[in-house]
Structures are given as C-alpha cells and as structure tokens.
Amino acid sequence: MKPLTNKRVLLGVTAGIAAYKSPDLVRKLIELGAEVQVILSRNAEQFVAPLALQAVSGHAVHNYAMTAESESGMGHIDLARWADIVLIAPATANFIARLCQGNADELLTTVCVATEAPIAVAPAMNQQMWQNPATIANIDTLRHRKVAVLGPDSGEQACGEVGPGRMLQPVDLAAEIGKLFKTESLSGTQIMITAGPTWEALDPVRGITNHSSGMMGYALAQAAIEAGAQVTLVSGPTALTPPERAKVVNVVSALDMHAAVMQDIQDKHIFIGVAAVADYRPVDQQGQKIKKSQDEMTITMVKNPDILADVAARNPAPFCVGFAAETNDVEAYARGKLERKKLDLIAANHVGGEQTGFGVPDNAITLISAEAATPLPKQNKYALARQLIAEIAKHYQTKNA
Structure with missing residues (x-):
C-alpha cells in the first residue's frame, strides 16, 4: 500500500x-x-x-x-x-x-x-x-x-x-x-531557495532595494514542496505569506542572506537562487537619519558577496540553478552567467516591461543549460513554477543517475 x-x-x-x-x-x-x-x-x-x-x-x-x-x-x-x-x-x-x-x-x-x-x-x-x-x-x-x-x-x-x-x-x-498521487520527482530531496529583494541600509530610515516582490521564489518553494522536497526558503523583505511546509529564514540585507545560506547549505541537494540580491551596499551605514543639507550627496559603495557563485564553488557543490533578470540581450547575458559561475542551469527572464518580471502575476522564462535553451511560455507564476521544478528535477536526476 x-x-x-x-x-x-x-x-x-x-x-x-x-x-x-x-x-x-x-x-x-x-x-x-x-x-x-x-x-x-x-x-x-x-x-x-x-x-x-x-x-x-x-x-x-x-x-x-x-x-x-x-x-x-x-x-x-x-x-x-x-x-x-x-x-x-x-x-x-x-x-x-x-x-x-x-x-x-x-x-x-x-x-x-x-x-x-x-x-x-x-x-x-x-x-x-x-x-x-x-x-x-x-x-x-x-x-x-x-x-x-x-x-x-x-x-x-x-x-x-x-x-x-x-x-x-x-x-x-x-x-x-x-x-x-504521482511518484514525486523530488521526494527526499533537500532544496534551498532564495527569494525577494534585499535592503541595503543608508541610515535608519532610507535604503537601497529593488522591485522584486518575491512571487517567483515563493511559487517555486510551493511547487518544490508539492514535488516532495523539503524546502528551506531564505527570504528578503516581502509582503507574501510563505508556504506552510517550508522552513523560512527571514533576512534583510545581502550580507544577511549570504550568512544564512552558507550556514545551512551543507546538506542541501539543490540550490535555486531566485532572490534579487543587491550587487553593492553602502560602505558606511549612518547611525542617524541623514539630513537634507546639500544639493548633492556622494555614496561610496562596495561590492556584496556573490551568493550563487559561492554556493557553486563549494566542494561538493549542490545542483545550482540561477536566475538572470535582464532588460536586454537576455539569453546572451544569462549564458555568460551560467558559464562564469559554473552553474547547472539558469532561468533567464526579461524584466522592465509591464507584462512579465517583477511584481506581476505572470512570467515567461528560458531555461538554459550548457547544451540547450528551453523556453517556458508566459503563464501564471505558480503554474510556471510547477513546470520549472519539473524541468529542474529532470536535469538533477540525469546528472545524478
């Protein structure tokens, strides 16, 4: 039975x-x-x-x-x-x-x-x-x-x-x-997913962030759970309700997210980096609100650690899936990221328009491996997530066969 x-x-x-x-x-x-x-x-x-x-x-x-x-x-x-x-x-x-x-x-x-x-x-x-x-x-x-x-x-x-x-x-x-119930494609698999934006504080009031809503990452977490995986969701600040059966780690900044990921990545089989992580952060965070006193203000920025690259560089590394949100030359930039960071897969999507990308319910992506590019057509992000998880499971099982 x-x-x-x-x-x-x-x-x-x-x-x-x-x-x-x-x-x-x-x-x-x-x-x-x-x-x-x-x-x-x-x-x-x-x-x-x-x-x-x-x-x-x-x-x-x-x-x-x-x-x-x-x-x-x-x-x-x-x-x-x-x-x-x-x-x-x-x-x-x-x-x-x-x-x-x-x-x-x-x-x-x-x-x-x-x-x-x-x-x-x-x-x-x-x-x-x-x-x-x-x-x-x-x-x-x-x-x-x-x-x-x-x-x-x-x-x-x-x-x-x-x-x-x-x-x-x-x-x-x-x-x-x-x-x-169908045989679950990811039964017994430990997956970590990052989602949402990060917030890089300038002072106690202001910060640098982006338009990511976290919807795609949260949808992937739900789809992975449905496929039988045990999911750890490392989430930047969002207004979303996480899946009930996910282990959720809430973070704010890119440094917070990097620390949370690296602390818990050891036993994970698959890592999916969906979060829109800030590339740079202010060198100095002011302890008090910055007053408006000058016509111009210069902020010195320093590069944040590359979470996806650091996970992929581990030995042994989990099966690594990245996301590339681009405004132009989407597939070319995404393939470069795949090769540069030595990823197994990368999901490339166009952002900046009104129909897909940040903050809207629908999305369309192209899933890129070293050998091929598979377009996944525009659809609701939760439906797209189920399709994407099925593709990830297929590639993961092929690699580990």
Missing part, C-alpha cells in the same frame, strides 16, 4: 448511511501518514458524530455552514488551498449531481469549486439510484472532468437490496487515494 506521508487529505462526508465508516477511513488515511481534515455536508451529522471525527483526525470538524467567523479569513479558500486531495466519501447521488452542476451552496461544494487539488468521489447509494440514467450521466461528466471515481462496490445494501452502490471499504479507499 502506497504511503501518504505528509499528504493533506480533505475528507468530505455527505449524508448517506455509509458515513458511519468515516472515522475508520480517517484512521486508515492517518496510518498511511496523511493529515486529515473533515467537512460534513448538510445533514451528514445525522449519520456520524462530529466529535468522533474530531477525535480521530485531531482537527476540529467543519460543518456545511459558511459562518461569518470562518469566512472573515476566507475559510473556504484556506481549506481549498490546504488540501493535496479532496475525497468525498460517501458521495451521495444528490451530492454527485450538485458537484456536476458546479454548485457552491455550502462549504463542501464551495471548496470543491475553489480547489486546484484533485478531487475523488466514493459513491454510496441504493443500486437503483446508481443505475439511474441521471446518475450514470453525472458520473460520466465527473470522469470527463478528471474527477476520480472510486467504486462503488457491489453487495448487500442497507435497504436490503443487493447490487452495485456500496461504498468501498475504508482500507480499500485509503489504498486508492495513495494510487492517485
């Missing part, structure tokens, strides 16, 4: 007699290593006690209502993002019909509409209901939408009839959920 280590399963329980098996299903999923949260649909509490599900899951149970308290923090979106997979077991004929229609009339259906995670349903109903043309059409629709349909089993039913419609047993459902 495939383990579910560190996987997050959001279990939706609908109002069918098979709901009495839900606590056992939660236990089976947890035994395989999953973390489980439960949503009860409308009337499901008539079949299974929330307290029982809370006891076995270790989490408070969410009911059908979208309360003012929960939704003050957009609770349905938080749950939709939390889940690695959404499993509805049992899934009644009524719920299946509403899922097909895209209804968002209670918490469970709203989460299903809002989530990007895969969805699986475990049908449970009377055999006549299962064989009804409407149910057959609804199941076909779900399968067409890539919703996994697990079961049903056939046998004696609560109504006394015999036929298809029984929910699969919890042990079998837990095994089926394991099969739905």
Whole structure:
C-alpha cells in the first residue's frame, strides 16, 4: 500500500448511511501518514458524530455552514488551498449531481469549486439510484472532468437490496487515494531557495532595494514542496505569506542572506537562487537619519558577496540553478552567467516591461543549460513554477543517475 506521508487529505462526508465508516477511513488515511481534515455536508451529522471525527483526525470538524467567523479569513479558500486531495466519501447521488452542476451552496461544494487539488468521489447509494440514467450521466461528466471515481462496490445494501452502490471499504479507499498521487520527482530531496529583494541600509530610515516582490521564489518553494522536497526558503523583505511546509529564514540585507545560506547549505541537494540580491551596499551605514543639507550627496559603495557563485564553488557543490533578470540581450547575458559561475542551469527572464518580471502575476522564462535553451511560455507564476521544478528535477536526476 502506497504511503501518504505528509499528504493533506480533505475528507468530505455527505449524508448517506455509509458515513458511519468515516472515522475508520480517517484512521486508515492517518496510518498511511496523511493529515486529515473533515467537512460534513448538510445533514451528514445525522449519520456520524462530529466529535468522533474530531477525535480521530485531531482537527476540529467543519460543518456545511459558511459562518461569518470562518469566512472573515476566507475559510473556504484556506481549506481549498490546504488540501493535496479532496475525497468525498460517501458521495451521495444528490451530492454527485450538485458537484456536476458546479454548485457552491455550502462549504463542501464551495471548496470543491475553489480547489486546484484533485478531487475523488466514493459513491454510496441504493443500486437503483446508481443505475439511474441521471446518475450514470453525472458520473460520466465527473470522469470527463478528471474527477476520480472510486467504486462503488457491489453487495448487500442497507435497504436490503443487493447490487452495485456500496461504498468501498475504508482500507480499500485509503489504498486508492495513495494510487492517485504521482511518484514525486523530488521526494527526499533537500532544496534551498532564495527569494525577494534585499535592503541595503543608508541610515535608519532610507535604503537601497529593488522591485522584486518575491512571487517567483515563493511559487517555486510551493511547487518544490508539492514535488516532495523539503524546502528551506531564505527570504528578503516581502509582503507574501510563505508556504506552510517550508522552513523560512527571514533576512534583510545581502550580507544577511549570504550568512544564512552558507550556514545551512551543507546538506542541501539543490540550490535555486531566485532572490534579487543587491550587487553593492553602502560602505558606511549612518547611525542617524541623514539630513537634507546639500544639493548633492556622494555614496561610496562596495561590492556584496556573490551568493550563487559561492554556493557553486563549494566542494561538493549542490545542483545550482540561477536566475538572470535582464532588460536586454537576455539569453546572451544569462549564458555568460551560467558559464562564469559554473552553474547547472539558469532561468533567464526579461524584466522592465509591464507584462512579465517583477511584481506581476505572470512570467515567461528560458531555461538554459550548457547544451540547450528551453523556453517556458508566459503563464501564471505558480503554474510556471510547477513546470520549472519539473524541468529542474529532470536535469538533477540525469546528472545524478
């Protein structure tokens, strides 16, 4: 049976007699290593006690209502993002019909509409209901939408009839959920990612920085976690919320970032330098605010350490991926950086326009190795990050084969 280590399963329980098996299903999923949260649909509490599900899951149970308290923090979106997979077991004929229609009339259906995670349903109903043309059409629709349909089993039913419609047993459902997860390309891999800008202080008020929002680095951290990696995210000042399962080290200046990286790089397999690190810093940081007294002011700058080059120069060095943000001759400058710093890969992107680069949700890059250049087209940074992590994993595994 495939383990579910560190996987997050959001279990939706609908109002069918098979709901009495839900606590056992939660236990089976947890035994395989999953973390489980439960949503009860409308009337499901008539079949299974929330307290029982809370006891076995270790989490408070969410009911059908979208309360003012929960939704003050957009609770349905938080749950939709939390889940690695959404499993509805049992899934009644009524719920299946509403899922097909895209209804968002209670918490469970709203989460299903809002989530990007895969969805699986475990049908449970009377055999006549299962064989009804409407149910057959609804199941076909779900399968067409890539919703996994697990079961049903056939046998004696609560109504006394015999036929298809029984929910699969919890042990079998837990095994089926394991099969739905792809083999993780970076399972067991330690990755360090730098993200965001640095801030080089002139005085206690002013400093030198850049337009990096940190979005690309944070997206890569999330994508690497999804691919099974353990991620350390070394972040300059940003307004972003980091991925929950990342180890986050917050820094301010380039010197801070260099120290944080070098202190913790020893056991890392892959290093991805996404941060827009300041090349120079002021020689002197004034202890008090600099007063406006002269028409001109001269600031003497000194070069900051090159974090990416220092990591790549280690022996042994991790698999090193750099980023080159350029305003012109992007590929040429990036390839020069790849060769000069002895990197394994470099992701080159154009900045300075309104459509891609710093502070915007979309990006397009060209991934460059010593042998080739692979364009990754413009798309949302989170989608791009998943594609980029898949490419990095492929190159890393080829090098270490």
